[in-house]
Amino acid sequence: MSDKPARAIKLNVINEPKDSYKGGPSSLCPGCGHDQISNVIISAAWENGIKPHRIAKMSGIGCSSKTPAYYLGQSHGFNTVHGRMPSVTTGAYAINKDLLYLGVSGDGDSASIGIGQLIHAIRRNMDMVYIVENNGVYGLTKGQYSATADIGSKKKKGKANETQPIDLCALAINLGCTFVARSFSGSKKQLTSLLKAAMSHKGFALIDVISPCVTFNNNDESMRSYQYVKENEITLHMADYIPHFEPMAEVEVPEGHFTDITLHDGSTIRLETISDSHNPSDSMAALTALHEAEVEKKHVTGLLYFDATKPSLAEDLGLVETPLLDVHDDQLRPSKDVLDTINKEFLNQ
Amino acid sequence: MDTIANDFTINIATANGTGSQSANLILLQSLFDMGVPVSGKNLFPSNISGLPTWYIVRLSDEGYQAPGDRTHIQVLVNKATWVEDLAALEPGSVVVWNMDSKMVMDREDVVSYPVPMTKLARSLSPKLAKLVTNIVYVGVLAELLGITDEALHKAVAGQFKGKASAIELNTTALELGRNYAKENFTKTDPYVVESRAIEQQRFFMEGNEAVALGCIFGGVQLLAWYPITPSSSLAEGIIGWLPRLRTNDEGESTCAVIQAEDELAAAGMILGAGWAGGRGMTATSGPGISLMQEFIGLAYFAEIPSVFWDVNRVGPSTGLPTRTQQSDLSMLYEGSHGDTQHIVIIPGTVEECFEFGWRAFDISERYQTPVFGLSDLDLGMNRWACEGFTYPDAPMDRGKTIREQDVFEAMENFGRYRDLDGDGIPYRTLPGSGMAPILYRGTGHNPDGVYSEKPDDYFALMKRLKDKINGARDHLPAPLLREEAEGDVGVIYYGSMENTIQEIDDILEATGLKVSQCRVRSLPLHSEVEQFIRRHRMTIVLEINRDGQLWGILRRELPNDIVGQVHSVAYSDGMPPRGRIYAEKILETIEEVSQ
Numbered sequence: 011m012s013d014k015p016a017r018a019i020k021l022n023v024i025n026e027p028k029d030s031y032k033g034g035p036s037s038l039c040p041g042c043g044h045d046q047i048s049n050v051i052i053s054a055a056w057e058n059g060i061k062p063h064r065i066a067k068m069s070g071i072g073c074s075s076k077t078p079a080y081y082l083g084q085s086h087g088f089n090t091v092h093g094r095m096p097s098v099t100t101g102a103y104a105i106n107k108d109l110l111y112l113g114v115s116g117d118g119d120s121a122s123i124g125i126g127q128l129i130h131a132i133r134r135n136m137d138m139v140y141i142v143e144n145n146g147v148y149g150l151t152k153g154q155y156s157a158t159a160d161i162g163s164k165k166k167k168g169k170a171n172e173t174q175p176i177d178l179c180a181l182a183i184n185l186g187c188t189f190v191a192r193s194f195s196g197s198k199k200q201l202t203s204l205l206k207a208a209m210s211h212k213g214f215a216l217i218d219v220i221s222p223c224v225t226f227n228n229n230d231e232s233m234r235s236y237q238y239v240k241e242n243e244i245t246l247h248m249a250d251y252i253p254h255f256e257p258m259a260e261v262e263v264p265e266g267h268f269t270d271i272t273l274h275d276g277s278t279i280r281l282e283t284i285s286d287s288h289n290p291s292d293s294m295a296a297l298t299a300l301h302e303a304e305v306e307k308k309h310v311t312g313l314l315y316f317d318a319t320k321p322s323l324a325e326d327l328g329l330v331e332t333p334l335l336d337v338h339d340d341q342l343r344p345s346k347d348v349l350d351t352i353n354k355e356f357l358n359q
Numbered sequence: 360m361d362t363i364a365n366d367f368t369i370n371i372a373t374a375n376g377t378g379s380q381s382a383n384l385i386l387l388q389s390l391f392d393m394g395v396p397v398s399g400k401n402l403f404p405s406n407i408s409g410l411p412t413w414y415i416v417r418l419s420d421e422g423y424q425a426p427g428d429r430t431h432i433q434v435l436v437n438k439a440t441w442v443e444d445l446a447a448l449e450p451g452s453v454v455v456w457n458m459d460s461k462m463v464m465d466r467e468d469v470v471s472y473p474v475p476m477t478k479l480a481r482s483l484s485p486k487l488a489k490l491v492t493n494i495v496y497v498g499v500l501a502e503l504l505g506i507t508d509e510a511l512h513k514a515v516a517g518q519f520k521g522k523a524s525a526i527e528l529n530t531t532a533l534e535l536g537r538n539y540a541k542e543n544f545t546k547t548d549p550y551v552v553e554s555r556a557i558e559q560q561r562f563f564m565e566g567n568e569a570v571a572l573g574c575i576f577g578g579v580q581l582l583a584w585y586p587i588t589p590s591s592s593l594a595e596g597i598i599g600w601l602p603r604l605r606t607n608d609e610g611e612s613t614c615a616v617i618q619a620e621d622e623l624a625a626a627g628m629i630l631g632a633g634w635a636g637g638r639g640m641t642a643t644s645g646p647g648i649s650l651m652q653e654f655i656g657l658a659y660f661a662e663i664p665s666v667f668w669d670v671n672r673v674g675p676s677t678g679l680p681t682r683t684q685q686s687d688l689s690m691l692y693e694g695s696h697g698d699t700q701h702i703v704i705i706p707g708t709v710e711e712c713f714e715f716g717w718r719a720f721d722i723s724e725r726y727q728t729p730v731f732g733l734s735d736l737d738l739g740m741n742r743w744a745c746e747g748f749t750y751p752d753a754p755m756d757r758g759k760t761i762r763e764q765d766v767f768e769a770m771e772n773f774g775r776y777r778d779l780d781g782d783g784i785p786y787r788t789l790p791g792s793g794m795a796p797i798l799y800r801g802t803g804h805n806p807d808g809v810y811s812e813k814p815d816d817y818f819a820l821m822k823r824l825k826d827k828i829n830g831a832r833d834h835l836p837a838p839l840l841r842e843e844a845e846g847d848v849g850v851i852y853y854g855s856m857e858n859t860i861q862e863i864d865d866i867l868e869a870t871g872l873k874v875s876q877c878r879v880r881s882l883p884l885h886s887e888v889e890q891f892i893r894r895h896r897m898t899i900v901l902e903i904n905r906d907g908q909l910w911g912i913l914r915r916e917l918p919n920d921i922v923g924q925v926h927s928v929a930y931s932d933g934m935p936p937r938g939r940i941y942a943e944k945i946l947e948t949i950e951e952v953s954q
Contacts, residue, residue, distance in 0.1 A: 063793030066635075068806070079798050086790035087798035088634055090627070091653050096722075097583075101631025101639055102790065104581045104615035109635075109791045127627070130620040137489045211644050246943035328609040334580045335636045337613050339755045342578030342638075346750040349576065353581070353747040356562040 023059035031056045042316040043195030043221035044074055048081045051112070051141075052196060054205040055082060064082035066102060066109045070095040070124060070253075073150055074116035074143035082112075093343075100323070105323055106335045110209060111138035112230035118148050121176045122158040132187045133139050135213045135322045138204070141214070142178055143195070145223040161214055180300045182216045183293050183315045188322075189215035190296070190315040194281055195222070196261045197311065213322040220281075220309055269306055270333060280308035290316040309348020364553040365395050369416040369500070372444045373493065374437045376408030381518055382493035383414040385529070387603035388514035388743065391563060394555035398424035398858070400741055400935050405588065411440045412491075418552065424743070426767065426860035428939045431550060434496050436476065438462050453548045455499055457492070472540070474499050479535050484528065491532045498536020503544065504552045510943050536807060555931035562747035566738035566855075567642075569709040570668060571596025572748065573716015574640060575653040578755055579666075581615045581639040583628035586646060588680050589736040592643040592672035593737060622647035626654035627666070634758060634799060636789040638720045640666035645674045645677060646685045648694065655729055655924035656695025657801045659824070662776070664723040664730075664758070667691075671735040673933050682933035683736035685854055686904040691731040692882050692912060700828045701746050703731045703882040706835055707857030711880070712738070713748040713835070720894040724758035726831050728783060735903075737935045759786045762772055767794045775808040776820065783827030838888055842875040848949065849895035850889070851925075853879040853909060856901060862938030864903075867945060872937040874899075874945075879909065884916060897952060901935055901947055902929045926952055 026331045031052045036045050055065060067087030069075035075095070078087040099111050110296045120128050120142045131140070155163065157176045182190045193201040196318045202218060208215035216258040261281065263269045268282035268337035284299055296314040303310040330337065368385075373379035380401065387399040397418050404410035415426045430451055435441055435456040444461075448454065450468040459477035499513055511533055519525040542547075570593050574582075585593040598616055606612045621623035625641045632639025640930075645650070648669050658665045671687045673679035673902035689704045702722060706712045715732055723730040761767045769787065775797050776785050785806075788794035797808035804820070805811040852860060857878060869872055877891045877898075892898045892913075900910040907927030916924055928938075928944045 024448065061793075062679055063796060064791055066790045067798065084793065084796055086788075086792075086796045088631075088790075088802040089802070090630075091657055091801055094623060094627045094654070097619065097627025098634070100617065100624075101581055101583060101628030101633075102635035103631070105632045105637030105639070106627070106789075106791055126620055127624055130624065134617075152445035153368065163673075225540075288394035293459070327615045328612055329615055330607060330608065330613055334613060334615065335791075337580075339578060339757070341613055343576055343751070343755060346603065348747060349750050352572070356564070356749070357560050359562065 019196070022056050026056065026059075026062065028052065030062050031082055031086060032198055033083040033269070034079050036080045036273050037076065038073060039222045039225050042073070043145070043224075044241045045080065047075050047114075047141065047143055047193045047201070047219055047221060050205055051081045051114075053058065054202050054209060057202070057207050058067050058206050060110055060209065064070045065110055066099075067110050068095045068099045068102075068113040068138075070115050072116040072119050072121040072148070072310070073223075074114055075119060077114055077143070077290055078121045084132045087344075092117050093122070094127055095119070095125040095141075096124065096136065100131060100134065104138060104327060104332045104334065107137070107329070108333045112209075113138055113140045115140065115142050117142060117144045117146060117156040117158040117178075119131060119302070121178055124274060125157075125176070129181075132182055132185045132214050134326065135188055137212055137214070137318055137322045137324060139211075139215045139217070140291050141205070142218045144178070144218050146175070147226045149223050164208065165166045177300060177304070178216065178218045178255045179314055180297060183296050183300075186317075186320070187315070188213035188317040188320050189214055189313075191313045192309065194220045194261060194309070194311060196259065197263070197281070198260050199262050200311060202284065207313065212318070213320060229239045263311070280306075282308050282310050284310050284312035285316065288314075289310070292313065360546075362548055362551045363549045364449050364551050365418045365420045365555070367418055367432065367451070367550045368427040368429065369415040369418075369432040370430040370435045370444070371434040371496070372415070372438065372440050373412050373414070374408075375404050375406050375410045376492065377822050378490035379412060379493045380434070381412065382497050383509065384742075385414055385494070385514045385518055386497045386500065386506075388517060388563065389414070389501070389510035390552060391411060391744070392510045392513055393507065393610050394557045395552055396420060396422045396555075396744075397744070398741070400426050400737070402506065402934070403681050411437050415840065418783050419864070421865070421940065423614060423859075425862055425864040425936055425938050426934070428937060430792055432500070433522045434500070435462075436460070436492065436496065437465070439534055452840070453503075455496060455503070456666065457496075461731075472544055474500065474539060479539060480532065483532055483535060487528070491528070494529050494532035495536040495539075498538075498715070499534040499540045501533065502537040502540035503546060503548070504550060506552055507554070509802050514776045515710070519695060529934035531684065536634040559746060561744040561891050563742040565592065565742055566706070566709050566712045567593035567670065567733050567740060567816050568596045569712035569733060569745070569748070569944070570642075570706075570716040570732065571712040572737075573874055574613075574720075574753060574774050575600050576713075577717030578638055579614055579720065579722040580637040581617070581629060581632040582631075582641070583617045583619050583625040583639065583904065584641050585622045585625050586620050586649050587622075587644045589645050589672055589740045590642040590647070590668065590742065591906075593668055593670060596716040601690065605903055609735055617705060621652040623654065626665075629665045629667075630654055630658055630663050631735045633658070634725070634923065635759065638666070638724070640668065640719070642668040644670050645690070646776070647921060648687060650697045656697060658729040659695065659699045659701065660697075660801055661799050662727040663799075664720075664727055664785075666719045666723050666730050666846045667733065668719075668730070668732040671733060673931070677932045681736070682683070683932070683935055684931050685735060685856070686908065686931070688733065688904075688908040691733060694729075697729060700825065700883065701731055702726065702828065702835065703733050704797070705854045705880050705882075706738070707822065707861060707878055707880070709738075709745045710748065711741045711836075718836070719753050721753075721756035722831070722835065724760070726827060727787065728828065730890070733854060735810055735855050736860070741935075743858070744818045759784055761786055761788050762792070764794065774806040776804060776823075777806040783823045784830075792816070813878045833886055835883075837885050838880055838891065839878045840876065840887070841890075842894070845873050846875070849875045849877060849898040850945070851879060851891070851894050851898055851899055851909070854899040856903060859936040859938050859941065863928075863945070866942035867937055870946065872946070872949075882912065888913075889917060892917065892924060896924070897926050898925045899948060900925060901941060902927070903931050905930050905931055
């Protein structure tokens with residue numbers, strides 16, 4: 011007798027299998043860190059027990075902004091225009107404030123063309139999660155520096171970047187952003203918990219995720235990248251050839267410690283998880299940690315700053331409790347009597 | 360001496376920021392309340408204080424609302440333009456001038472009424488002398504022209520609603536001016552004001568305020584805007600009405616208002632609103648529309664309802680920010696890169712401003728496409744006689760939006776961009792509904808909304824979009840026709856030219872030329888327009904711009920056999936259109952064409 015019990019499908023608190031949160035196949039370069047972030051989004055939404063159709067997936071333009079097709083297939087989404095996802099999200103939020111707005115953006119989208127919209131969404135404390143998949147490079151246009159590229163980063167061709175990078179976390183803290191975190195695409199555990207917290211946050215939650223580009227982010231040690239590829243016996247004769255990498259191995263760094271991660275191109279980045287003694291309500295401490303990390307050429311990760319007291323955009327808009335989407339047409343258009351009265355008032359003024 | 364009643368133009372030259380606007384509005388309102396057909400044009404600078412401002416009041420029993428050809432009565436207060444204003448007057452004009460300005464009034468061929476405006480004003484209130492000076496000249500004019508105290512007092516009360524001290528100060532200042540004129544002048548000019556019986560009760564209304572009220576009755580749910588002259592008063596009009604018309608007892612509103620960081624963000628926000636299933640709108644002017652081009656293309660391609668009001672000012676670039684023009688038409692019609700075509704609705708009266716205010720949302724949701732309301736500074740910021748607003752004649756049209764699960768499940772072959780009805784308009788479901796979710800995109804897509812670069816998908820999509828907008832033609836506000844039996848010359852015009860067309864028509868008729876008129880009120884063009892052209896030997900397209908933008912659209916879209924019948928008369932110098940200039944240009948064009 012084959013009494014083998016059917017393998018139980020694991021369900022979350024609202025009885026949904028994880029599959030309900032998945033999307034289509036990715037068209038990014040194999041091994042791209044962005045795909046790991048997509049998986050984290052799937053896990054976090056599932057673990058938080060959010061109804062998949064109550065999430066709105068928002069993005070701009072770029073490699074990162076393509077990813078909403080790869081997760082949450084039951085959610086409506088909007089792949090908007092370059093750098094302008096915050097404004098579209100803000101308008102959608104005004105109409106339906108009951109959805110969870112999950113924005114995914116890149117460093118070109120957020121730190122260059124769309125930095126104004128990012129700043130003003132933070133300023134309004136717009137109620138959304140805003141993930142920056144930060145690789146310091148424009149991928150879709152084949153490898154130009156972005157505004158977050160480190161000084162000394164080197165393209166495959168041309169001179170090293172000498173322009174000061176923008177630290178989006180420091181920027182956000184200075185703007186009074188109410189949830190600021192940094193993580194790494196390979197730090198699944200840390201990123202999942204940060205994202206789950208961000209999804210529960212009322213206000214603007216920024217997560218800057220370092221997500222190295224497997225194809226174009228060859229920095230100072232880029233020769234090692236070639237070396238790496240050569241050692242793996244992959245020919246580089248074709249200009250548009252994209253080497254197939256395995257996704258980064260998972261990394262977990264205990265609080266207050268750091269570890270060096272070797273990237274696909276052979277270079278290393280140093281990740282330090284912020285100490286558990288860090289008080290996330292202390293913006294000065296957060297800025298100090300970011301500054302020290304910059305001096306020591308490492309990236310400090312974790313929840314850097316958090317403020318649950320600041321009113322979000324919802325309070326500022328002063329809307330009725332029902333989302334405007336569900337307000338009946340009769341309540342949107344005043345009656346004929348009202349217009350008659352207005353006409354009379356004008357005539358008698 | 361023969362008198363000239365209700366047929367003259369007063370030009371008041373002051374400096375911006377001195378409070379002359381409220382004095383001039385009191386003058387205008389009191390004439391209006393006496394039943395005198397009157398119009399006021401505020402020619403103001405792009406400045407907060409100090410630059411020259413002219414206010415032109417035209418009285419016309421014929422009902423002409425354009426500024427006339429000349430000034431009959433000049434009020435001189437502003438030193439900066441004194442010499443120029445004085446030199447421009449025709450002999451026999453009247454000059455009411457401020458003796459305390461230390462400027463010379465050396466014209467001997469005019470009727471001169473010198474008034475110590477500043478001294479009179481100081482005698483009343485040294486602190487507020489500058490403000491009071493303006494009311495003093497209104498008092499002088501009232502005495503010279505015969506404006507009644509009753510009308511003046513009503514206008515003052517209306518202007519300073521309930522502010523007792525302001526009402527008292529202004530009333531006393533009017534008295535001062537009137538008494539000075541009474542005691543010092545013997546009237547030697549022919550101009551007088553005569554009361555007229557009021558057959559139809561009307562009130563003054565600015566186009567921007569009328570659009571604002573129309574939008575409120577159209578159920579606007581998000582106003583996202585960035586301040587820009589001359590549209591700011593449209594947005595502020597909405598904000599002003601919300602507490603009364605769209606707010607519950609708890610002070611909670613059914614319309615969100617966001618002052619965006621720029622016009623790009625304002626456009627993005629209303630797209631977000633349309634995507635989410637709401638009614639979003641923005642109000643801007645040409646420079647704002649320039650910045651919104653990217654989103655306009657996205658709204659067209661992803662088929663997202665969104666309403667844009669453009670209160671046209673003079674371009675290109677920053678242009679003349681406080682002057683009027685009809686120069687954004689082609690930009691609106693074909694906004695954004697790639698092949699696009701947009702619906703534009705063009706009110707010509709304040710009543711239509713209200714109507715198109717609510718109608719824009721219905722059209723936009725019906726066709727799932729951006730809709731542009733095109734007004735201009737003249738219509739939007741000046742005061743026009745209004746007969747009152749008509750309540751919408753139909754419930755709100757929310758278009759092909761599926762909101763119920765059972766309706767959705769009964770549908771066959773649903774695809775976000777699939778043309779199920781053969782009218783080019785697809786059905787849509789909304790975020791949060793769980794029904795047929797898709798990732799909206801500005802990239803190419805197939806009927807299911809999935810990314811596609813396939814030639815067949817792209818071609819079919821672009822064709823359907825064209826068919827969809829084409830299908831709207833005869834469902835948009837139809838042109839208004841006034842036809843002469845002769846069927847000789849037709850004139851096509853639009854928008855605020857409505858306020859000058861009667862005068863143009865009368866000037867032409869005085870030369871023996873009878874023309875028919877067709878006021879276009881929407882793009883793409885209604886099929887009536889082509890029929891109108893066919894019924895006439897030749898047609899003139901009359902526009903307040905340089906290049907004849909509507910003429911260009913007509914030339915491209917009309918069948919070849921009648922393209923040659925259509926000729927452009929386009930002129931713009933920043934001023935509101937003056938009848939004689941356009942009438943003469945029409946005559947010149949007819950002559951040229953007939954040679």
